[in-house]
Amino acid sequence: MNRKTLALSAAAGLLAPVLAGCGGSGSGSDGDAIVVGTTDAYVATKDAPAPFDPAFAYDASAWNILRQTVQTLVHVPRGGGVPVPDAASDCHFTDHENESYRCTLRSGLKFANGKAITSADVKYSIDRVRNINDEAGPVSLLENIDTIELAGDEEIVFHLKTPDATFPYKLSTPAAGIVDRDTYAPKKLRDGLKVDGSGPYTLKTETKGDEVVKAVFTKNPNYKGDLKIENDKVEIHPFADSAAMGKALSDGDIDMMTRTMSPEQIQQMSASPKEGINLVEIPGLEIRYLAFNTNDPSVRNKAVRQAMAQVVDRGRLASEVYGATAEPLYSLIPTSISGHSNSFFNKYGDPSTPKAAAILRTAGIHTPVKLALHYTTDHYGSGTAKEFKVLGEQLNASGLFDVTVQGTKWSEYRPAQKKNEYAVYGLGWFPDFPDPDNYIAPFLDKGNFLNTPYVNTAIRTTYIPDSRRATDRNAASKTFEKVQDIVANDVPVLPIWQGKQYIAARDDITGVEWAVNSSSDLQLWELGRGVS
Incomplete structure (x- = not known):
């Protein structure tokens, strides 16, 4: 079909797709990786040697890697709103002052490597970010934690210094991602471009020097959480600029391009529809x-x-x-x-x-x-x-x-x-x-x-x-x-x-309207292959 612009509207704090029925509902079962283009660069440098460490990463590009791979107790649901349990089965404030927050882990929770996850791993991960206290990192999101109490292997209680109704949102960020103490030292950043977690995907990166040229996300068979994963594999390919990324989409080398499309590309794609490609506008908060x-x-x-x-x-x-x-x-x-x-x-x-x-x-x-x-x-x-x-x-x-x-x-x-x-x-x-x-x-x-x-x-x-x-x-x-x-x-x-934010994708890719939320977080698990 001709490429057309799909618009999403915000209502009552939720994102609702205007054309939610466009495309099929396939789940990528044919085994082909869905390839996503980006102009983000992923580089390990002397000043930023650990770009994917949750204790250091604090920009949209790095978080888009971590949200696919590192699990949090709660997450913001597909269309926005109050965070709901992910690694947890239940989380709630236990007082009227919003100073004590209790979570219970899902039963049988594991890292991708098969190692069991307990409440102690959650405490370790969050304490680690606070102890490393990297000035470029997201530690400020966790500064209001006073103490963390463990109640057995599956329960954890956060006692806050002052009331904070936004605390569940902070626990939904990669700053509170659960990591394995065997690969993440307690007081030292994990240098390089590797990530290990319990999220919906595992990550393998192909690099040239200290820069990622391809990030391959493979469905994590041990993932237990709230997300429904619509594909088996997604690749992110970084491009030098939006023009090169756009050409790759036109040539069929990638299936979708996300941040950052140029204003000229968006205008051209709106004015001159191209066969087989959809332009999707998504509410943005940038x-x-x-x-x-x-x-x-x-x-x-x-x-x-x-x-x-x-x-x-x-x-x-x-x-x-x-x-x-x-x-x-x-x-x-x-x-x-x-x-x-x-x-x-x-x-x-x-x-x-x-x-x-x-x-x-x-x-x-x-x-x-x-x-x-x-x-x-x-x-x-x-x-x-x-x-x-x-x-x-x-x-x-x-x-x-x-x-x-x-x-x-x-x-x-x-x-x-x-x-x-x-x-x-x-x-x-x-x-x-x-x-x-x-x-x-x-x-x-x-x-x-x-x-x-x-x-x-x-x-x-x-x-x-x-x-x-x-x-x-x-x-x-x-x-x-x-x-x-x-x-x-x-x-x-x-x-x-x-x-505003835009995604362009080939018309056999489903779930595009949910692939980026209003906070510009990539949600690769929403993508699938379907029927135009």
């Missing part, structure tokens, strides 16, 4: 933003950051660079998440050079302010270079800034950013879980993943803890609005846009 080393002399005065917020034209940037695939964002919390507030627009309104000049003049800042904007060349897709070119042009056109733009490979970029070597830099955020807390705490709480020197005591000691007491997440909206207003005033980060 955001892009500028962040600041607020200790750097060039941006230490918040007037400089406020002036940038006043000058940047998000709407023009989004439309010029990304077209219909992005929309302007005026808060860290995207529009589709409860608690969102257009705080930046409320404070700054439409872009205005005179207003920005007044901000700088009042603060006694001499213009033009000289800045370097840093971005990564190979992590967020081909549009990033154009995006930063446009950002630089907008700032320079005001006459208030003298901006240069510098791009760096991700393997070098992320370590440098963590060391605060950049005054101004761009990053994207794919949420760990779909809750407003996950757009605030990772940027502003103690131990945040940016390693930012910016500290707001009210946010850390009052607003974040208060928001986590609310079991009804809508009840925390007022608290999140206060945080967003503080961010708009202090500008430790500058939100730019939020994006």
